[in-house]
Amino acid sequence: MSLKEEFDKVAEDVKNVKTKPTDQELLDLYGLYKQAIVGDVNTDRPGMIDFKGKAKWDAWESRKVLPFASEGEFNATVETVRQFQDGIGKELHQKLLQRAKMKKNWLEEWWLDTAYLEVRLPSQLNVNFGGPASYLEHCWPPAEGVHMERTSLHTWLTLQYWNLLRTERVPPQKAGNKPLDMDQFRMMFCTCKVPGVKKDTIHNYFKTEREGPCPSHLVVMCRGRIFTFDGLCDGQILTPPELLRQLKYVKERCEVEPEGDGVAALTSEERTRWAKAREHLISIDPHNKTILETIQSSLFVISLDETKPYSSPENYTNVTLEALTGNPTIRWGDKSYNALVFSDGSFGSNCDHAPYDAMVLVSMSWYLDQQVKQMGGKWKGSDTVRPMPLPEELVFTVDEKVLSDISHAKQQYLESTKDLQVVCCAFTAFGKATIKQKKLHPDTFVQLAMQLAYYRVHKTPGSCYETATTRTFYHGRTETMRPCTQEAVNWCKAMMDPTCEVDFKRKAMLVAFNKHNKLMSEAQDGKGFDRHLLGLYLIAKEEGLPTPELYMDPLYAKSGGGGNFVLSSSLVGYTTILGAVAPMVHHGYGFFYRIRDDRIVASVTAWKSCHQTDAVTLFNNFTSSLHEMLHLATTSQL
Structure with missing residues (x-):
């Protein structure tokens, strides 16, 4: 039986069922064209959409809107769906099948663009994810005067994980006996989102050892100032005592010298406004572009935060709030990983969501947590500090417009985070x-x-x-x-x-x-079906077709469609x-x-x-x- 014949048979069966639909049969409205496999069948071989009738018409029901609908709304929506099924929906689905033939993952580019890169809202608060570290549950409870020593060990362990990725020694994860795609792990280090006037881009500089050289420098932010130093010396990861020397240098300079301009706050701005501010920043001094590229390509950002968000294993509220809404002048909102260090010895993170999902960071965070626990929170190795260059400060050339842009960014961020x-x-x-x-x-x-x-x-x-x-x-x-x-x-x-x-x-x-x-x-x-519905919507958009009525139905948004959950x-x-x-x-x-x-x-x-x-x-x-x-x-x- 051909694909078309299988579809026609299933569609006819569905129509017969729907001549006298019960409420239960009409419970899954937006299960429209539920797709069994769109993308790769597995991660270790080229993907194929399943052409054996798995683009299911049998999910043509309404279980996802009935809880939110009056009888009148429900009946109107059922009619909208049926018109979509018999009309434009069928055409859009065939076009989606053709796209799936041409790409290993038909959704990847679309998802990145629509969910993240084309979004114009300030992403630091509205898109990024953040959270507390759990070291306070064992070795590192909040305490005074210990955060720099802890930061050196935390940074060393993070560099160890980076090295595991570089040398391809992080074991592939599985869900049951199914291997999971590990591509997102490439995005944790040396990755940054760069703003565009209409659409952002992701710059990823990470490479495995087999692929070639990889940036190894770190960026440290403190009191509105930005410093950088290499995480390697003679090809070897700096030890905690060596990292401590570098971090103390930054902290001590910031304590006795004036605060910086806080250019990092620009990353908390509305995306188009940040893109234009960035263009201006580059235009007034080419060296500013070099600094931006240094930050973008860095392994990650260490944020030395003077806040003391005392928390406990029973109540993480303060540190979680700081992770999501903390000082914008000492974190780069577009970086894939900002390691947040608070002066009470607690830790957190703030990460751009565009390049990877939170469970990837969870994997590394769990590794760090278990390593800290295993070491008792203390470095037991050599205290020797090799000769190496001191951290270099990255100082932007700014003018009145840049300072005004920074002030505006800080103000809008403060108003948003207070809410x-x-x-x-x-x-x-x-x-x-x-x-x-x-x-x-x-x-x-x-x-x-x-x-x-x-x-x-x-x-x-x-x-x-x-x-x-x-x-x-x-x-x-x-x-x-x-x-x-x-x-x-x-x-x-x-x-x-x-x-x-x-x-x-x-x-x-x-x-x-x-x-x-x-x-x-x-x-x-x-x-x-949500990603599949997104695909049908985007096919219509690319073809220059009017937005199908389905996506304008009030119950589409009321049930969560279009990002309205x-x-x-x-x-x-x-x-x-x-x-x-x-x-x-x-x-x-x-x-x-x-x-x-x-x-x-x-x-x-x-x-x-x-x-x-x-x-x-x-x-x-x-x-x-x-x-x-x-x-x-x-x-x-x-």
């Missing part, structure tokens, strides 16, 4: 171990608790994005998994109904669990590493979390200027939901 509310706390009553004893998936447990918390606070379902990795495919990034299913909403309603019996609530919870697990598995296997969530893993992001929309929340055997730590963000949302209230209801769910699981003897 961000952050709560980052540990729930310590139980964790992964107890949840697994109940034979429930820990991530799904947390997601449903979050859904219940949102429903309890807002009395309505919350359109939700959960990150699903697609790194089993060539250069895969992420797919959207939508946790706000009708099954989850039905369960939330049952939990809020005092007349519902425990057994009914238990069964509703299990149904919601099963649906969530199924959708997550599909998304990770390339069978999600009110809950932007992600599991950061089962280690001690945690991150945070700003909410995706003004009336929404960011919700990142990590799950340990004995605890669940969540970072919740909201915008203070939105009076509908409050991160503290959501977190408190989240913890209550966790207790309720465990009680339900226990009393029902799951």
Whole structure:
């Protein structure tokens, strides 16, 4: 049977089913053309789209909008979808298939452009991810007078990880028995986003030893000033005592000399404005371009921050807030990795999201955490310091316009960051171990608790994005998994109904669990639909066609489409590493979390200027939901 015949058969079957659709059959509207494999089948061989009917028409249902729709809205949307199916959607899908034949990953370039490089919002707060280091849970609790020594060891360990990547000794990761694409790991070091008037670009200077020389210099920022020095001496990584000498030199100079101009603050500006400011900066002195290239190509930035955001294993709020909103004059917002060092001996990070996803940094952060723990937080090697050049200060030539641009950038950044509310706390009553004893998936447990918390606070379902990795495919990034299913909403309603019996609530919870697990598995296997819908939209845009009605349907945005999810969530893993992001929309929340055997730590963000949302209230209801769910699981003897 030909591809067209298979499609026609499935399409006819779907039409027959839809002559008398039930609500359940109409629950997955935006599962339109759900694609089993678009991109590479695996990372170790050229990719092929599956031409055996896997561009599924059988997902032509509406499960993703029903929770957000009135009856009238729902019926109108169903009609819009059917028109799309029978009309332009079919044509766009065929064009997408042709694109997939020509590229190993049809989405890669598009995703980078639309999700990151074409975005004009200030990216340091709205795009970057950041978070606290977890060393304070073991060897490095907050303390006075220790941060420089700790920074030297932290930098040395980071250079060790860079060397592992250079020598290709970081083991390939797997999801079960499936290898994960490791390309994003090339982007952690020697990488920087460069602003453009209409579109940014990513400059990556990293090379493995087999590929050739790689930049090895570091950049240190302190009190608005910028310094650089080589992380190698005679081809060998500087030892912690040698790094300490270099770092102390920078710190001591900054303590006794005037503050710098803070040119780094320009990276926190709106992207087009920053691009024009950068062009002007280069125009007044060619040496400024050399300095910019030195920063762009550097391994990473070390930010010496004088803040003391005292935090604890139970409450990471202060350090997480500083990681996301700290001093813009001592971090380069476009760098793939800013290592943040606070004067109370705690650490954090702030990273540009464009070149890689957070789980890549989590891998290195977990390595660093375990190495610090293994070493007891102390260097036990030689104290010898070899002769080497002192750090060089990078001083931009500036004029009144540059100084005015810096002032404007700092002002808009301050106004924006003052609006961000952050709560980052540990729930310590139980964790992964107890949840697994109940034979429930820990991530799904947390997601449903979050859904219940949102429903309890807002009395309505919350359109939700959960990150699903697609790194089993060539250069895969992420797919959207939508946790706000009708099954989850039905369960939330049952939990809020005092007349519902425990057994009914238990069964509703299990149904919601099963649906969530199924959708997550599909998304990770390339069978999600949000990226596919994006592809159809971009095909229409490239062809100069009018935007299809589907994408202008009110329920498309209301259900989260077009980047309108009110809950932007992600599991950061089962280690001690945690991150945070700003909410995706003004009336929404960011919700990142990590799950340990004995605890669940969540970072919740909201915008203070939105009076509908409050991160503290959501977190408190989240913890209550966790207790309720465990009680339900226990009393029902799951």
